[in-house]
Amino acid sequence: MKFSYNWLAEHIDGLTVPPAEIGKLITMKTAECEGVEAHGAHFEHVVVARVLTSEPIAGTHLAVTSVDTGRYGVKQVVCGAPNCRAGILTAYVPPGQLGVTTAKLRGVDSDGMLASAKELGISAEDEGIIEFAAGEPGAAIPGCTGDTIVEIDNKSLTHRPDLWGHHGMAREVAAIAGRPLKPIAVELPAGEPAVEIEIRDAKLCPRFSALRFENVTVQPSPLWLQQRLESVGLNPINNIVDVTNYLMAELAQPMHAYDAAKLQGGRIIVRVAEEGELCPALNGQTYTLDPGNLVIADAGGPVGIAGVIGGGPSAIGEGTTTILLEAANFHAASIRRASTKLKLRTDASMRFEKSQDPENTVRALARAKWLLEQVSPGIRLVGGLADVYYPLPAVAPISFDLVWMRRKLGKPDLTAAEVTAILTSLAFGVAEAEGRFTVTVPSWRATKDVSLKDDLVEEVGRMIGYGNLTPAPPLVPSVVPPLPPERTYLRGLRQLLTAQGYTEVYNYSFVNEAQAAELGLPIEDHVRVVNPIAQGQELLRTSLLPNIKRNINDNAREFESFRCFEIGREIHARGRELPEEIPHLAAVSFERHGDGAANLFELKRLAGTIAPGCTVEPAEARGFEHPNRAAIVILRNEAIGRLFEFHPSMVETGLAAVLDLDLTKVQALRTAAGKYQPLRRFPTSAFDVTVPVAERELAGNVLARLREGVGPLALDVRYLYDYKGDSGRSMSFRITLGAADRTLTGEEVTAVRSQVMSWMGL
């Protein structure tokens, strides 16, 4: 929202804060200022000028003119405007202003420029150079002055309906500067309402006020009004529409002017739209409405979408001679819903959705009458105010103690007088006795913004200035905070992984359908994003693998080999319930060359460091896995994850193995700290066994069979090596024997050995 310094200053008695400082003051006390810039500084230098002669330059659309500029003398200026002709009064911009320089155009010297209203920053009018009906060469452009525009971040005005207009912001600046705010008159002449108003739903429309005028002249607004609107980003249209926009920017009250001759019947009805009802709007679009929209209707149907946009057919045009001027109040949330649904955010809807003050409608109409009389000479009010008002429940006065306010702010020396002065300057009604305050809230702050004593802490705090509070350490008990074990675990795990050479990646929680389909993840198991704005955000990941696969292929182009991991959450849909979020580890070992075995055994080793005692068991490969290199990882008889190599078709170059662990399970199954085992006192004995095996026998199976057959004296059975020779494949194992209470005799060892040999059929 843009604010004009001059406009603000008009509302404050004796404002002395210089324009350059106002942005910072507003930022520190009210709302965030995003920038301050000069507007129309050139009006100090631009003058009214009379075109004395104008001769076309052959072969061009340009003309060479001689111009009486008064202040700067007679100048030769080249001009391309179609309306440039001898005798007119226009605007002369001297070199040095608005980027104009002394130049040669088509070989003709041009000393300055004749300017359009757009070039002057008065309006969007750029059809030709501006023309004045009267004036003296050398005079300043009538009604136009240099100004300073302060831009305030709209987000920081979300809670302040009153700050969507200059008068409200002027109240803040006045309070900050310690100057009085000039009041705005609300008086209107008494008279019979010139129009009948029917509100069908008082919740959706608490108030609808209107005035009728006749003998209207529709014409361009005076330049001061055009420039002012232009300076705050509103386009001047015609005097009537400009008045409504001016008041919206001044009082935050959106208004609408109807061509009264085009309204049917003598009654305005505020009602919800019928399903499928059409409303042709000012912007040329026709909107199809439903009962979620509120409309302003006449006998013929909707003439406007309440709080959003006016209707097209009843818009003010050149032939308009009578107008109906509306200032109404609508239910904020409904306006917001309607404008979101219509995808139509207007200056009006933006204000109404902030909960505007219903008290404001008549103030705006009174001000409009005063303004219309200036910009449409001869205009006459017909009858009196039409006003249907269902007042909102009043906000109860807010009570608090000075002591409480001091404690909230942490300012023990805060005085009752300070609090009273601040709240009064912001138009709150204050009654105070012995530090007990009762505060009434002005109507423009009562719609949503201020209802609790805590809201007043902000009012007092910001006006005192938070920099004037003395920082103090909070007095809190010393306690050892309870820390969730999962965090500690995950942190340790990350350390363990990086210590072993794995680099951490973060991937998005999103995957797209193609990624899910490629890995055979059922689309219906995913939670779906209903409003993605970019591709690749349709689904929430039920596996880390789709994005990990992308990481592999991206990095395979850059590295001969790498190790990386991600710890992130799988998100599994559970109907309408919140989904299950399961922390997973996906670790990758990649090599561009080699047979891939090293990758898999590296990850198997890694699994053993994360889940000591885990085993792997071959598993049927999924489509994206190498058909002969996929296994489940088991800890205490429960599957905790999977070890596999990506199918060669999944990896553009090289070989990539992945360890995917369910960290909730790993944590649950980890060995708890147990009791110490005394060290063995007697020596152990060992012997090796070599077992001939089939070509694709699994070491794990042979080991398991041996373990079953070694008997109670065996302390350890260990795989030594695999041997492939002419006589086939064999595996060697070492069996270690021992007893807690004695050294085993040679006979005992031999007996176990023979027992093992016969168990294994050797």
Added chain:
Amino acid sequence: MIETQLSELAAATEARIAAVTTAEELEAIRVEVLGRKGRLAEVSKDMGKLSPEQRGVVGKLLNAAKQTLETALTARKTAFDEAALSARLEREWLDLTAPAAGAGLGSLHPLTQIQAEIEDLFVSLGFTVLDGPEVETEFNNFDALNIPPDHPARDMQDTFWLSNGHLLRTHTSPVQVRGMKKLGPPLRMIAPGRVFRNEEVDASHEHTFYQLEGMMVDKDVSVAHLIYFMKTLLSAIFKRDVTVRLRPGYFPFVEPGFELDIQCLICQGAGCPVCKQSGWVELLPCGLVHPNVLRLGGIDPEEYSGFAFGLGLTRLVMMRYAIDDIRQLQGGDLRFLTQFAF
């Protein structure tokens, strides 16, 4: 007779010992002459035939010869051992500038690092660390934070809505609600985590980023406490004394609400391009917890008050490492990520 024999043997052996070229030859001589069945042993066997007087003389000679030869042998043996050792050491020359085999140190993601660092700081101040789900209920994400449906503040946070009727949390603030219910007052908690905003991604905008929510609820928590606390904390994070200021900011879940700025660390407040010449950098939103939020968390606002703040971890990481493209953080490019192995 035997004396002559002995001295000749001793002299000849000494000469042979001096002449050997290998440790094996030396050992052969030792066995031949000094061994259990060697030539000196033979001589001593023959001593039995001698008279006691002669036996004394020959015995002395025998011992002397034995000692001389053993000394010579030991000297040569030591020489051979030393030569062998130094030859081995020479052979074992190694180029230690060659790279080590195996994997080097991996790196933690910079966000993990900064998160851990800040968590530790808070834990040392008595805060517990809580976790919340990435998928949240609309109620926890908005309503419980005093942002009812159709509240314009919902526009501040472009939301990813989900097919199950829920949403991806737009901030870590919902953990406030979970934390209040779980811990009860008084409490001190932080909740770091991943949050989502439905916006276009470019070098400075991400739809996925990391925040750290903090909350302290106790009797008599004031704005002055909040200022002190944030100044202490931020000085620890930036490892230097920072100057902070509060100005009004609107967030429905706090009242009053603030934007906290720190004095620009680049120019110390003098004005520079980083702070757009203002001398201040907007860092985080904070405020006193809104009484409605306390109430929804099961805490009586008449008895307790508190402050809350939201720290942008992604932003801190970018500031610390001068990262100019936010997309790097979730791009999975190891050329980027391996730079953070410290």
